[in-house]
Every structure is written in structure tokens, then in C-alpha cells.
Amino acid sequence: MLDQSLSAFVRQLRVATMVMLLSVALPAVAVPVVATDVTPVHSLVSQVMDGVGEPSLVIQRGASPHSYSMRPSEAAALENAHVVFWVGEELTPWLDRALGSLAPDARQVALLHTEGTRRHAFRERVLTDMVDHDDHDHDHGAEEHDAHDHGDHAAEVDGHHDHAGHAHEGIDPHAWLDPVNARYWLGVIAETLAEEDPANAAIYRRNAEAGQAEIDGLVEQVRGEVSPVHEQAFIVFHDAYQYYERRFDMNTVGAISLSDATDPSPAHIADIREIVGEYDVQCVFAEPQFNPALVDTVLNGTSARTGVLDPLGSDIATGPDFYPTLIRQLTDRLVSCLGEG
Known part of the structure; x- marks a missing residue:
């Protein structure tokens, strides 16, 4: 009886040893870098x-x-x-x-x-009377489709506009701001x-x-939160937010800077100041990477409030939670500023 038990133990030991040797000999499947x-x-x-x-x-x-x-x-x-x-x-x-x-x-x-x-062309100017409402309506139709069938994302919107003297040309790359x-x-x-x-x-x-x-849940949450203020007019520092604006039907009427690389001309600043009064602009949003004095120039003598938007969330910790936190941060800052009026 003892011999049988010993033999069984030896067999189990051999099997365990073979498994261990095989696990050492066979390299783990490499995860892509x-x-x-x-x-x-x-x-x-x-x-x-x-x-x-x-x-x-x-x-x-x-x-x-x-x-x-x-x-x-x-x-x-x-x-x-x-x-x-x-x-x-x-x-x-x-x-x-x-x-x-x-x-x-x-x-x-x-x-x-x-x-x-879903892609959009750069806009020459973000002004109420320059927005292509036909393209805007087309995008809303796509939103309806998305809301009913999240599995089908085949529709692509390029929405190119033929403006002379375009500050940007081609596709606006800030596409991550459409969830x-x-x-x-x-x-x-x-x-x-x-x-x-x-x-x-x-x-x-x-x-x-x-x-x-x-x-899916985030989109529905944001829609509910921006609904009370989505018609309120606001101005952004540079035109980086149209994907968010189109997705949630927001009312951007101007951009202080038409280019990330250059400061706006005095004439453009004058245009923006006129828009603030003409369209009852509630908020003018700065960005942490750009000159805040330009925002002060636009706000001077107006009743518009100021806030800060950042399309890259420079103050958010990196990692899996970064993206939903970014969208919530943009939403919170828009609603906080626009909802004060």
C-alpha cells in the first residue's frame, strides 16, 4: 500500500516538473508594443x-x-x-x-x-451668419441615426466649404471631441x-x-446637461470645438484666433468685439496654452463672462479615465459659464 502511494506521488511529481519545464521553455506570447x-x-x-x-x-x-x-x-x-x-x-x-x-x-x-x-472641414470663421445650416442639419440627421444604431458608423461627413483666403484648409483634426x-x-x-x-x-x-x-451613457448625460444652455451664444479662443458643438447642438458664434500658430489681427479682434454685442454673447472662453490678454481685450467694456476650455485636457491625469473626464470637463465648464445668465 505504501509502495502504491509512493509511486503515485512520484508520478504526480514528474507531471508537475514537466509542466514547470514546459512553462519555462515556452516563451509567453508577446503583447504588441x-x-x-x-x-x-x-x-x-x-x-x-x-x-x-x-x-x-x-x-x-x-x-x-x-x-x-x-x-x-x-x-x-x-x-x-x-x-x-x-x-x-x-x-x-x-x-x-x-x-x-x-x-x-x-x-x-x-x-x-x-x-x-465623422469628419468636418476647417471653418474660415465661426460666425452665426457664416454657418452652413444645411450641413448642420445633415449632421443632425446622422446624430439621429447614431442614437438608434450605435453599431453603424459608416456615415462620413466632410462638409468642405469653398471660402477664399481660408486660414485652415482640409479636415479639422479635433475629431475626438465628438464622443x-x-x-x-x-x-x-x-x-x-x-x-x-x-x-x-x-x-x-x-x-x-x-x-x-x-x-453611450456619457452622450446622453451631456445632452441632458447642455440642453438648458445650448442656444446661449459663446466665443472660443480658437476653432477647435466644432465636433463637440455639432454633436450637442451648441451655439458658437466666434473664434478669437483662426490659427493655432498666429495671433489674430486687430481687425479680427474688432469683428469679435462687435459680435459680442450683436449676438448677446454670454461667455468668451480662453485656453491655457494661449495669450489670455486677447480674451481681456475682447471682454473689455462688455458684460460677457469668461471661462477656460482645453481640447486636450492638460490638467487631467493620463490613462483610461482621461477621455470621459475630458468630455465631462468641457461640459461642466460650458454649462457653468453659460448657465450664469
């Missing part, structure tokens, strides 16, 4: 990769994505990447060149150009990573579905 450009994209990728890995962030929080000098560690992140998720060259033209030299073999996904992303785009991008990110890493495909897809459900 992933790099991202800006904090909103980093947040969406972090949500999808939760529990599997963490993406690197090339453009640090609070920095301007339009002209950024990478540190050696950020360049190394691109060199080591298997997959790079970025908005596109419209936001970071310098990164397009860097990817060509540092990450030529990486899978590069420009989210702005993925089929199904429906972010919802769609979660699916794109999950499917891309599932193809690169089939062993963790179920986790990526499950995480994306959870993020999409959170965005």
Missing part, C-alpha cells in the same frame, strides 16, 4: 489594453501637438512600437515624417482617416490589436465594448 500621439488617443488605447499592457504617449500632456520636439525616450517609443495609433498628419505633420524614419515597419493607424469616422467618433475608434483599436495579438483578442474586444457602453 503600442505608441500613441496625444492624450485622448492614449486614453482610448489604454481602455482597450487594460489588463494586457500599457501604450506609450509620445506627446506629453499640456504640450502643443502642432509643433513638438520629441525627447529621446519618446523617439525610442516610436522605434520600438509594433503599432502606432495617432490622429493623423492634419494634427501633427511632423509626426508623419518621424513615423517614416523611426517606425517604418510599425502598423500605423491614423484614426482620423479610418472609414466610419461618437471616440466610440467608433474604440472598435477600430480593438480589432487592430486583436489582429496583432490574437491570444488577447477577447480582452481587447470586451474592453472596447465596455468603453463604448460608457460613451
